[in-house]
Amino acid sequence: MVQGLTPAPPAGGMLSRRLAFPDPALEAAWLVHADDVARDRSRKGMLAFGTLLAFGIFADLWEQYEGWQVVAVMRFLVWAPLMLGGGWLVSQPWVKGRVLDVTFAVTVLTTISLLCLMVFAMPRSGAVDYPMYWLVLLVTVHVLAPLGLRRATAAGSVVVLSFLTTMLHFNVDRLPLAANTGVLLFVWGQLVAASWLLESQSRQTFAAQTQLAAARQDSERLLRAILPDAIANRMKSGEMVIADEVVDATVLFSDLVGFTTMSRAMSAKQVVSFLDTLFAAFDELSARHGVDKIKTIGDSYMAVAGTTSTVKDGTERVARLALDMARVTEEIAKSTGSNIKMRIGVHRGPVVAGIIGRSRFSYDLWGDTVNLASRMESHGEPGAIQVSSAVAEVLPETFNTRLRGMIQVKGVGPVETWWLDGGPEQPPDEPTTSGWGKK
Numbered sequence: 001m002v003q004g005l006t007p008a009p010p011a012g013g014m015l016s017r018r019l020a021f022p023d024p025a026l027e028a029a030w031l032v033h034a035d036d037v038a039r040d041r042s043r044k045g046m047l048a049f050g051t052l053l054a055f056g057i058f059a060d061l062w063e064q065y066e067g068w069q070v071v072a073v074m075r076f077l078v079w080a081p082l083m084l085g086g087g088w089l090v091s092q093p094w095v096k097g098r099v100l101d102v103t104f105a106v107t108v109l110t111t112i113s114l115l116c117l118m119v120f121a122m123p124r125s126g127a128v129d130y131p132m133y134w135l136v137l138l139v140t141v142h143v144l145a146p147l148g149l150r151r152a153t154a155a156g157s158v159v160v161l162s163f164l165t166t167m168l169h170f171n172v173d174r175l176p177l178a179a180n181t182g183v184l185l186f187v188w189g190q191l192v193a194a195s196w197l198l199e200s201q202s203r204q205t206f207a208a209q210t211q212l213a214a215a216r217q218d219s220e221r222l223l224r225a226i227l228p229d230a231i232a233n234r235m236k237s238g239e240m241v242i243a244d245e246v247v248d249a250t251v252l253f254s255d256l257v258g259f260t261t262m263s264r265a266m267s268a269k270q271v272v273s274f275l276d277t278l279f280a281a282f283d284e285l286s287a288r289h290g291v292d293k294i295k296t297i298g299d300s301y302m303a304v305a306g307t308t309s310t311v312k313d314g315t316e317r318v319a320r321l322a323l324d325m326a327r328v329t330e331e332i333a334k335s336t337g338s339n340i341k342m343r344i345g346v347h348r349g350p351v352v353a354g355i356i357g358r359s360r361f362s363y364d365l366w367g368d369t370v371n372l373a374s375r376m377e378s379h380g381e382p383g384a385i386q387v388s389s390a391v392a393e394v395l396p397e398t399f400n401t402r403l404r405g406m407i408q409v410k411g412v413g414p415v416e417t418w419w420l421d422g423g424p425e426q427p428p429d430e431p432t433t434s435g436w437g438k439k
Helices: 024-055 057-063 068-089 099-121 124-129 132-143 148-169 174-226 229-236 259-263 268-290 315-337 368-378
Strands: 244-256 290-296 300-305 341-356 360-366 385-388 400-409 415-420
Touching: 024 057, 024 068, 024 099, 024 174, 068 099, 099 148, 148 174, 174 229, 229 368, 244 259, 244 315, 244 368, 268 290, 268 300, 268 315, 290 360, 300 315, 315 341, 315 385, 315 415, 360 368, 368 385, 368 415
Parallel strands: 341 385
Antiparallel strands: 244 300, 244 341, 290 300, 341 360, 385 415, 400 415
């Protein structure tokens, strides 16, 4: 399957009589596929036929018909080298995309050489009495050489015309000429029909496989859009029940303060567009910092580090993400002239992570750590990042933390918290987001 291709239409009626896909991209992909498939068959076919031609010298020596010496010379100086050389040539990587053209050229050159032999070197009896040469060559074109309908038909027409040229050159009587020509044309017609049928079936199979591959890609893309890559890979491998006990995870919650008031003056399209722009920037930041987005709820954003990979700096990654999210939100607020501010809370500790749902999968987290991270956000202040002591104590000195003190957290009691005011400067050559916050 070639990326970027649109799924093929249903097999029925998707091909015209001239065997071509209506979709140019699908037609181009088919030509590449046909060339790749033809490589091995063409190589084996030409090598086998070249070897057969070379060993035909024993039949020449046995029969010793009139002109057999000339045929023997042609075997070793023209036909066998052409076929064996063509078989070697199509196996070379630099011929990729030209396998069918090389095979067609070798076939036509072999036909022309046989024509020259018959007209200029063979006695009349040898040329006239051995139309089987042409019949064998014609069958070879369609059977051993996978040329496809168009090239096989063109090469076959060269064989038939060469035969007629030879017969007319020697002024063959009309009755044997008509009989031999009829046999040759009949065989050619059958082979052309077979080529059309085989290529038609091959194209329909390729189109169906392309459609299936596109559907699988769409399914995988959708799966990765709603699940972290590591979880999506586990589901693809057949692991349908995913439930992990994570000893140390760092959870982030954020909430857009002031957005509810601002949204009252906005249309539905403006609300969705604004949140899409903001969360798309957050998604890009999460991916850059190696943090997994869990979900969005309204104008809230949840992310985690440490559940799908055993990184040692998960808390530092989340802290960097929180600082970038606050900065991007501030820049968006300035550019739109709004008063929105991001309130962020971070906590670390053990969590349970897993997949729930059947018709709609959801990767989520549970436990006291998740609840306290949510409280760090809700008990924080607009435009600030509040972290627990568990987070502050593991952050490197390059992060600027400031003790807030003890606060009363509902359902937990007194908790010591800190403000995260800054961190290491971002390298100037490292991109931030595609839409916001570029330095």
